[in-house]
Structures are given as structure tokens and as C-alpha cells.
Amino acid sequence: MYIAHFANTYKANVNGVVKSVSIFRDALAGIGNNVFIFARHARRYE
Numbered sequence: 001m002y003i004a005h006f007a008n009t010y011k012a013n014v015n016g017v018v019k020s021v022s023i024f025r026d027a028l029a030g031i032g033n034n035v036f037i038f039a040r041h042a043r044r045y046e
Contacts, residue, residue, distance in 0.1 A: 002034045010039035 007021050025035045 001032075002036070003028055004036045004038060007037065007039045010037055 005021060005025065007017060009015065009017055010021060011018060021037060025037060028035045
């Protein structure tokens with residue numbers, strides 16, 4: 001199955017949303033699904 005997940009933020013940021021999306025992605029991919037995450041480009045603040 002192909003699954004698309006849309007989020008406002010992803011990997012460059014570290015927060016609860018990113019952690020939740022990552023856990024769902026890993027779980028769904030682990031049972032054989034193709035998972036795509038669509039999110040805005042995030043800037044790195046240093």
C-alpha cells in the first residue's frame with residue numbers, strides 16, 4: 001500500500017510532531033507499506 005503523510009515540519013526540527021511522524025512512518029514501512037512524508041523545507045538555526 002502507498003501511504004502519504006503531510007506535515008508542517010519534519011526531520012530538520014526536533015519536536016513531538018517529528019517524533020510521532022517518524023514512529024508512524026517506521027511502523028507502517030516495517031509491515032511492508034511504502035510511506036512518503038511531505039513537509040515544508042525547514043531552515044537550520046545555528
